[in-house]
Amino acid sequence: MYDINFDPANCEACDTCDCLMRCQYMTFDIAEAKREKANINSGRDSRVLTGCATCYACEEYCPNGNHPFYVIVERQEEKGFLPAPAPITRQQILMMKPKGTITPKPVRAPVIDMCYFPMLTGSIRPPLYENPSIIVGSDIFCNIMWLHFARNSVIREQLPRVIENIWHFYLRDSGVDELICFHDECYATFSHLAPAFNIEVPFKPIHVFEYIAGRLDALEDAIKPINAKVAYQRPCSSRLIPETGHWVDEIFLKIGAERIERRYDRENALCCGQVLRAHQRDELADDVQNRNLEDMKASGAAYCVFNCPACMLTLAEAAAEKGLFPIHLSDLCQAALQADAAKG
């Protein structure tokens, strides 16, 4: 049940093997890449299973939409390869377990899904967010993070229930069928991962950036341009939903922020490093974070703009030390609307 939409024949026919050839954390020549990909597909051992940084990038690189990363995670679990230590994996799963405390609540559009980030609901405030209904809690946690822990099984177990919770406790009875996902990962879960796993989603996920872009249009007269250079930290989850990338550019344009072109952005973005630390690869995490932040600093950016709360928790302090103002994109838009002081 919930098999991944994957056809090994597509890989056999693929000449470029972009999923491995473009990997930022492992190096291959084309022959080895094809060999390792065949090993993965067939369930044989592969150094990819232990070397994978779980950055999701190969999902984006694959020209065939053949879900190379989901398959890596599948094989890791099948073969008992754990990227993170067993106690940490188990403890994280316990920490994020649904509490079963969800109760029906009437909502009205726009419904904003805050996943399991109750501490961020303060970001959802006027004028950028207009009369929203907010849903949040352990029972609607999207569960996509288990991709980093070789636990597709937990996703399969929890995600259908989460989707059902959202639909039955909030949306259906209120006649709302669109869900605005504040967290990139939630949008990726419902729009990319769920279909890939053949899990049905009865509602339409909307990326928060699409909503924000619309609101900025409506509030155009109130915008005071930021007039600053910004460096954007593209999170791993964006790799699953590259089609949303244009919203980021549009939002920056609308608020008068210049997204500086730098080395580690867009398709060359680097992981924030926190997952690498969970995998006990501290030196790699140090290297990745240093390169990323130095790149931001060298670009002359004033702000380090985040999409993902986890990236922000990981990098904000270090970004500030480099002289960059860490801020979530939503809060930067609020600042452009001069609603209140930007909160880092």
Added chain:
Amino acid sequence: MDNISEVLAEIVGPEYVSDFPEEKYIYSMDPGTMPACEPDIVVMPGSTEEVQKIVQAANARRVPLVPLGAGLVLSGLSRALKGGIVLDMKRMNRIVEINEVSRYALVEAGTSQGMLQAHLKKHFPNLKHSVPDAPPAATIAGNVSIHGSGHMSHAAGFHSDMLNGLEVVLPTGEVVRIGSCAVSPYWFARAPLPDLAGLFLGWAGTTGVITKLAIKLYPNYPLNDVGVFVCEDASLMPDILYRITGTQVAEDVTAWMTPKPDWAAGFLHCNVNYGAQTKNELIWKRNLIRAAVENYIDDKTGGFLPLPGMMKQRFLEAPNRQLAQFADVRKGGGFEYVGAIMPAELFPEAYELGLDIAQKLAVSYSMGCRIIGVNHSMMFYYAYAFNRADPDDVARAQGALEETNKRVLALGGVPWKAEAPAQREILHKMDPNMVEMMRRVRSVLDPNGIMNPGNWEGI
């Protein structure tokens, strides 16, 4: 006792003497489970001279005298078991001297941990002392005299190991300096003289009143970090602790195991605190510590939690304020713990013992340990929360504490800052010649038996 109040009022001033019911009530107990024992009088001296006069007056009248710091021992060691006078030392809280180059602080006995910490932060930011996890109101002298431990104990031992010298008032009224300060204006060490400090450490105030003490200070690094190592198998812990402590780069190594929140149950966490002058040094130390337990990381049986900076703050706090919150677990304002000093190699047995007692007696628990020295021993604690408004709950916690003390002793550990009943258990097990020697020492120092009677006796 007729005129003792007046005598004391003459010495310290009437505003610092009380035989009112209110003071007698509050000073009759500490926040632990031990039952109330009311003193007859509470007195608060402001100087060594006043302490001396008080002691002389008490000695002349054979009135029991109980020195008290902040009263946070939790095992009731500052209760007036036989009535008498409680000597609240906290007015004597001057920081007399900070010797920066020789790294020591000379303080009066009532100086609190918090005030010394604040003083150093402001005036000597390159220095710190080893802060226990007791609340900041706890006194330096109280903690040293019970062989306390704290945030430098992996690097430097028990807090009593960090003691350079004492000024004490003997039960017979003499003021004695112990350590280099007896010979020199500097309070830099107890060596190379015959070490009399031990006569006042671990004795629960039964041998005299400490009025001043000098303690070692340590470099206060500008950069600090913590790694929290997690595993699920207690049998691995002795080796994990051995390896981590073997690097000798950390300042504090503590483990914690708790059933709440739910995600923590069954996991053993080991906090490794370290500091450095530069970022590179900090990373180097992190890598050294990590390399020490590489084998566990490689076989996936253990690893360091991926904690972002702001989530580490509570583990970097000294003292750890959250520990006090354990007292509210039963909504009852109480917790008490058995701190068992034992070899680190007994970790798995110590842990199983705690789980067993908690299950059998159905008590809320929290367990953990602090490594003393380079794995030379550990202070393994079994904390039990209770609701002080519910006598049954108090009794349950008391039962758990008693059972824990017994089993700790049977295991080969020694209960730390043991309450009077546990002291008797220890004495029963002790080498009889040591028991006799303790008795002899006390009879010499305190012929009238005035100092905190009821402690370390009764067998």
Added chain:
Amino acid sequence: MKYAEILHRCFRCGYCKLPGNYVDFNCPAYAAFRFETYSPGGRMWLLRAWLDHRLEPSRRFQEILFSCTACGNCVEQCALTKIKDELLLAFTAGKAELVDAGKVPPAVGDCLTKLQKYGNPYGISRKKRADWTAAAVELFSDQEFLFFPGDVGAFDSRGREIARSVATLLTRLGVSFGILGEREVSDGNEAHAMGESELFRLLAAENIEQFNERGVKKIIALSPHGYNALKNEYPALGGAYQVFHYSQILAAHAGRLSVKDNPGKARVTYHDPCYLGRHNREYGAARKVLAALPGVEVREMDRCRQDALCCGGGGGNLFSGILANGPESPARNRVAEALETGAAILAVSCPGCAVMLEDAVKSSNLDQRLQIKEISEIVNERLDGRN
């Protein structure tokens, strides 16, 4: 007794005795008396013992309870997050029980009696409430603000100086205000803090009636005590107004408070009053005023903002004198701390603090080294060229 259910939950860990940076004891009663009974933890356990009939509400017991100045340091610092917000409420409830039982220290009883009889704790005729103005201030009738001087501002000699100074400065700045004059009674904050909630309600009702009759919408309070009551307690009794402390009004005019060619160097340290600071989180307004004055160098004490040491006047102690001015009094401790900053002026924004701290300066023989000045006095001096 209300909040009785939290009394036994106190662990007596002592965090409540200290400020957040642990520099010195910060519970004014504990700092003054030093017995554990006078600490917040001591009070919690004593109240519990009384309710359990293990202690009688003796004179000592009463003194211990009423020595609490309601400064809020314990609420700020208590380590037990689930009970900390109710600590002061519990102490006030305990005081209320004592008031109901008629078991209060004589000085407290005296203060409450005067409040009831005269509408102020000084026992001075209501007719003299507006005497402080020397007729320079108009009665309220449609001005933008009602100026509320409170008891200390209306009746204490030093308080009156401050009230006049603030009124003068407000006038200079073109702020439109008037006073109630004789119709004003005590804001009731101290009655409330002393557990006399019924008296507080009566006083508040009287004021609210007067305010509403005149269509008062905005109030400037001189005293942070009055500010606290008017802002936080009056709405529940039917008196909802926009309430400001005068320092906030001055801060809004910060750009107009200085005279460029009369800088005059001064080293100043600022004392945060409890009812403006800890209770209402207003730490910035007075600092903004001082920062607007060229030549004024502001040095912070170690215990500032949420860590400020109470002057010892709250909880009715300004009138009952339980904390008095002994060598260990919080006021003497505070002025010593101010001196340590190297400041020559200790700036205040509360008339009660001014009275307590000036007494402390005198009894510590520090008159030649430290002056207590209220912030409008500092500003007016400069505007008048008197600094």
